[in-house]
Amino acid sequence: MEASISLCHFCEQHGPTIMMTTQKLATGRLEADLNNTTTSSNSTIQSGGSSDSSLVSKNIDSLQRSNTMKSDSSSPSDSSRPCSRSSSSRKRATPCESCRSLPPNANKTGFVTHDPKSSVSYVSSRHPANLVTRQLLKQACVSSLTGELCPQGEGPFMFGDEASGYVISYVFSLKDSHARGKKKTFSFVYVSSDRVFLIQSMPFIAGCMASIVKYLQRQADAVYTNETTCRLNACASIRAKMFNSVTPKHLRQQAELTDERSAPTSARPLARICSTPELYRYLHKSFTWVLKSARDRLRETVCYGRPLEDEVVLAEREESELLREREDLEPGRHDCRPDVDAPEFKSLRHLRATLQPPLFRAIMWHLLIGNQVIWRGRPCATVTSALRVMSQVLPRGCVKTRSCSTKFVNSYCANLLGLSGAVTVPEHVRSSQHYVLIDVVANRKRVTSFADLEFRMTSGCTIPEKLPTLLCRLDAALGSSCFSEEVLHDCLLYYKEEWINNAKVLYKFARIDNRNKQDAERLLYSVLGCACPSDVKLLKFWMTGLSQKFKLNLRQSVKRDNKKS
DSSP states (O other): OOOEEEEEEEETTTEEEEEEEEEEEEGGGHHHHHTOOOOTTOSOOOOOSOSOHHHHHHHHHHHHHHHHHHHHHOOHHHHTOHHHHHHHHHHHHSOOTTTOOSOTTSOSSOEEEEETTTTEEEEEESSOSSHHHHHHHHHHHHIIIIISOOTTSSEEEEEEETTTEEEEEEEEEEEOTTSGGGEEEEEEEEEESOHHHHHHHHHHHHHHHHHHHHHHHHHHHHHHHHHHHHHHHHHHHHHHHHOOTTSOHHHHHHHHHHHHTOSOOOOOOHHHHTTOTTHHHHHHHHHHHHHHHHHHTOOOOOOOSSOOHHHHHHHHHHHHHHHHOOOOOOTTTTOSOOOTTOOOOOSHHHHHHHHOHHHHHHHHHHHHHTOEEEEEESOHHHHHHHHHHHTTTSOGGGOOEEEEESSOOOTTTOSEEEEOTTOOOOHHHHTSSSEEEEEEEESSSSOOSGGGEEEEEEESSOOOSSOOHHHHHHHHHHHOTTOOHHHHHHHHHHHHHHHHHHHHHHHIIIIISOOOHHHHHHIIIIISOOOSHHHHHHHHHHHTTSOHHHHHHHHHHHHHHHHHO
């Protein structure tokens, strides 16, 4: 079955109840699936595009057997009381104020989001149109709020089996001054028949649910604090008028007890608890994003060997970006207009030929040892292309790029920084030795080639005579006319992996084993082949770009070795 996500709550009248469900349907079959109002009198039940035929068939058989038993057990005396049956079914079908979810003016479908790329639609309604999915979600709702126990009381946990599907549930509570105990219990349930997929996606889905819960709790806390403050102020004013010295003592005590119990206990919908009229529209967007991103983040690929360190870091960054889902709102970052005719750097060889080898080696020395490289001027396309080309030399974990910025940021935010021409570099940066500034000066108002540009370098330190080994080998490869661009790409990849592996050895030796300074120097110069102090600075900087997966595996292996010994 396709994964579905639902919002559930524990109603004081109806018990565990589903308030809203978001599911993925094929766009072509959307209307047919939503109009499929299968009842207990139907002889067949459609699966609604389910991908797990065994799970669907088991539930269909069980539902059909239960429907047959119901029809066989009906007696003629039951048909003589149609009013009571219709009234009771109407009572069950009509949700109470606490269970009410989608607004009354919503259409029959609810909220629908179409994805034209994949030809699917994400539909949010109170209950799914498919009867099998509805039964599975109902079982998950009851289990998450009553049957299953969360180890932390509130939070994410997983349960399920092959017959009923597997569920990731997130139980939480919201403050409500009108509810019993001043809080109401809710849960998110993510149901799927793919157990391996849920296990692999557990941290991501739980993190997304936690973000939604934090927003709901923040809104509910604000409403609860406001209502409590208003009620206390009203009670205080009433007591000030009534509780004078003439009032008998036993009447004052009875009035105080009445004030404590006078809080309203009427049920309220979730939108009023959070004071957010568009709450379910927000939940529909959030559920849709979770369903889509949970599938898009996992792709089946053929791995021909151990993944490169840059590939591991890239996967970690994509994961963190999905969890945060934030956009860069820095003022002016996207205000620069693209220059159509502006020249751009195509490759490292093109950059070296344009800047000339001495200037290129000086800038690359700052880049490789971890100093901040700042490009300032216009056109913006030229500055952006220079930052993009230079970032290919560093491990992906060491690259923090920001281009076309209208304000200066420190190196821990961006070690490759592009500024507009009017931005001033702070005095404390100009007086330090950990930066290099390249001013791009345009000799003409309209720049169409690199002949119209002039590059000026400013730095607070002196370039050493002996450059890093990596930079010397890279400069020699770029200066050779025998190497094509494809060969240069493979050559750069080999050089990077070689020094990334050296950085891994140094990390294990210095950070995990905690060796002394003499042993560290012997390792650097004798084992790792460092020929100058610049090589040592390069390795120390590249250690900061190692993947979290490598660091975690290294610590775990050391712990296992310590336990064995």
